Amino acid sequence: MGAARKYAVIDPVNGKLDRRIFSEQAVYDDEMEKIFGRAWLMIGHESLVPEPDDFFHTYMGEDPVILARDGQGCLHALLNMCRHRGNRVCRVDDGNAKRFMCTYHGWTYRNDGALEHVPGESEAYYDALDKSSLGLIEARVETYAGIVFATWAKDAPSLDAYLGDARWYLDTLFNRRDGGMQALGPMKWLEPVNWKTLVDNCSDNYHVPTSHLSSAQVQSRYLGRPRLSHEDQFGSPNQHAFVNGHSITFRDADDNTPRFVHGMSKDTLELFQAYHEATMPEVERRLGTLRARRVQLGNHSIFPNGILGLRLALPRGPLKTEFWHFVLVERDAPDEIKRAIRVGSQANNGAAGMFEQDDVDNWRQVTQASASRIGRRHPQELSMGLGHAGTHPDYPGLVSERYISENNQRLFYRRWEAFMNAASWADIPLDPITARFDGAATLHG
Numbered sequence: 001m002g003a004a005r006k007y008a009v010i011d012p013v014n015g016k017l018d019r020r021i022f023s024e025q026a027v028y029d030d031e032m033e034k035i036f037g038r039a040w041l042m043i044g045h046e047s048l049v050p051e052p053d054d055f056f057h058t059y060m061g062e063d064p065v066i067l068a069r070d071g072q073g074c075l076h077a078l079l080n081m082c083r084h085r086g087n088r089v090c091r092v093d094d095g096n097a098k099r100f101m102c103t104y105h106g107w108t109y110r111n112d113g114a115l116e117h118v119p120g121e122s123e124a125y126y127d128a129l130d131k132s133s134l135g136l137i138e139a140r141v142e143t144y145a146g147i148v149f150a151t152w153a154k155d156a157p158s159l160d161a162y163l164g165d166a167r168w169y170l171d172t173l174f175n176r177r178d179g180g181m182q183a184l185g186p187m188k189w190l191e192p193v194n195w196k197t198l199v200d201n202c203s204d205n206y207h208v209p210t211s212h213l214s215s216a217q218v219q220s221r222y223l224g225r226p227r228l229s230h231e232d233q234f235g236s237p238n239q240h241a242f243v244n245g246h247s248i249t250f251r252d253a254d255d256n257t258p259r260f261v262h263g264m265s266k267d268t269l270e271l272f273q274a275y276h277e278a279t280m281p282e283v284e285r286r287l288g289t290l291r292a293r294r295v296q297l298g299n300h301s302i303f304p305n306g307i308l309g310l311r312l313a314l315p316r317g318p319l320k321t322e323f324w325h326f327v328l329v330e331r332d333a334p335d336e337i338k339r340a341i342r343v344g345s346q347a348n349n350g351a352a353g354m355f356e357q358d359d360v361d362n363w364r365q366v367t368q369a370s371a372s373r374i375g376r377r378h379p380q381e382l383s384m385g386l387g388h389a390g391t392h393p394d395y396p397g398l399v400s401e402r403y404i405s406e407n408n409q410r411l412f413y414r415r416w417e418a419f420m421n422a423a424s425w426a427d428i429p430l431d432p433i434t435a436r437f438d439g440a441a442t443l444h445g
Contacts, residue, residue, distance in 0.1 A: 007420045010413035015383035022194040022370035028318040035419045036061030040149045040162045042306040045183035056094045070112040077150035079137035145174040155425040165396035166246035168435040173297040175441040179332035186324040189351045193363035195315040202301040203247045203408035215354035224266030241397035245303030245415035247408040253296035263340030288438025382406045396435035
C-alpha cells in the first residue's frame with residue numbers, strides 16, 4: 001500500500017494477505033468510497049414493503065437509506081438526509097407514510113423523494129428556491145428474486161451483469177417457488193470485528209470441525225445430524241465456485257434430500273421430506289432438472305457484504321460491524337415449515353446462535369491481530385489450494401478442485417483490490433454470463 005493509494009494486499013503467487021486492511025482507518029475510508037459507494041448492495045426485500053407507501057429503514061454502508069414503495073408501487077432508495085441542513089427525515093425502522101418531514105425546519109418530501117413543501121417558501125425564500133433540484137438523494141434500485149439491491153454509481157452495470165453466473169447457484173435457494181420468498185426480521189447486533197472477516201468466513205469450511213466441535217456435538221445428539229470430522233470435510237464431494245466477487249459453496253445433491261439446513265432434525269425430517277417431494281415438480285419447472293434435483297447452495301456471500309442469504313455485514317468503522325440477520329422462508333410454505341426454519345436459523349446463526357458465537361470469537365481475534373503492532377507486520381497465510389481451481393464442464397465460475405480450499409478467499413481479496421484501485425466502473429472487470437439458465441425462473445422471480 002503506497003502513497004498513490006494503489007492496493008496490492010494479496011499475493012496471488014503465495015497467498016500472503018496484508019493484515020492491515022482489517023484495522024487501518026485510511027483503508028476503511030477508501031472502502032466506503034470505492035466499494036460501498038460503487039457496488040450493488042443488498043438493502044432489503046420486497047416483502048418488507050409489500051403495500052403502497054410502505055417503507056423500511058436500512059443502510060448502504062454507513063449511509064442511512066429509506067427503502068420506500070411509492071403510491072404507484074415503485075421502489076425507491078432514498079438517502080435519509082434533508083437537503084437543507086442534513087437532519088434525518090425518517091426516524092423509525094418501518095411503517096407506512098406518504099411523506100417524510102424533517103423535524104428541524106419542516107421541509108417535507110414525498111415518498112418518491114420529491115421535495116413537496118418548504119415553510120416560508122415565499123416569505124423566507126422569495127419564491128427563488130428550486131425545489132425540483134432539492135429532492136432526497138436517490139440511489140439506483142434493482143431487484144433479484146425479491147431481494148432489493150441499490151447502488152450510488154450511475155455507471156454501474158445492470159444487477160443481472162453484476163451477479164453474473166452466480167445467479168445460477170443462487171436461484172436454487174432464492175428462486176425456487178412461484179410465490180417467492182418472505183423476509184422475517186431483522187435481528188440486529190454489534191460485533192467488534194472488521195466487516196470483511198464475516199465475508200471471508202463464508203467459504204471457510206476448514207474451521208468447522210474445530211471451531212464448531214461442541215455445537216456440532218449438541219446438534220448430533222439432539223437433532224440427529226451426522227458428526228463432522230476433518231476427514232469428512234477433506235473427502236467431501238462438495239465444491240467452491242467464484243464469480244464476479246461472489247463466493248459460492250455447493251453440493252451435488254442427487255439424493256432426493258430436502259434442500260434445507262436450518263430447522264431440519266430427526267423430528268422434522270418427515271415434514272421437510274414431504275414438502276420437498278410435493279414442490280419438486282414446480283421447482284424443476286422453474287430451474288430445470290440439473291439445478292432442481294442436483295444442486296444445493298451452501299454457504300455463500302454476495303460481494304461486498306451480503307452473507308448466507310439475506311444477512312448483512314454493515315460496516316461501522318474498521319473495528320466494528322453491525323450485523324443484520326433476516327430469515328428467508330418460501331412464502332407458500334406451510335406454517336410448520338416456516339416456524340422450523342425460523343427457529344432453527346436463529347438457534348444456529350442468530351445473535352445467540354451456537355455457531356454464530358463460535359464464529360464471532362474467531363472474527364474478533366482475527367481483527368485484533370490486525371491491530372497488533374507486531375502481528376500486523378506478518379501477513380495471513382491463504383495458500384490452501386493454490387493452483388487447484390479452474391473451469392468445470394457442469395458448473396459455472398471458477399471451481400475449486402476440493403471443498404477445503406482458500407481459493408474463494410484469495411479471489412475475494414483480488415476483487416477487493418479491483419474495486420479499491422479502480423477510477424470508475426470501467427476499470428472493474430466482469431465475467432460474461434455463460435451459464436445455461438434452464439427453467440422459467442428469471443432475474444425478478
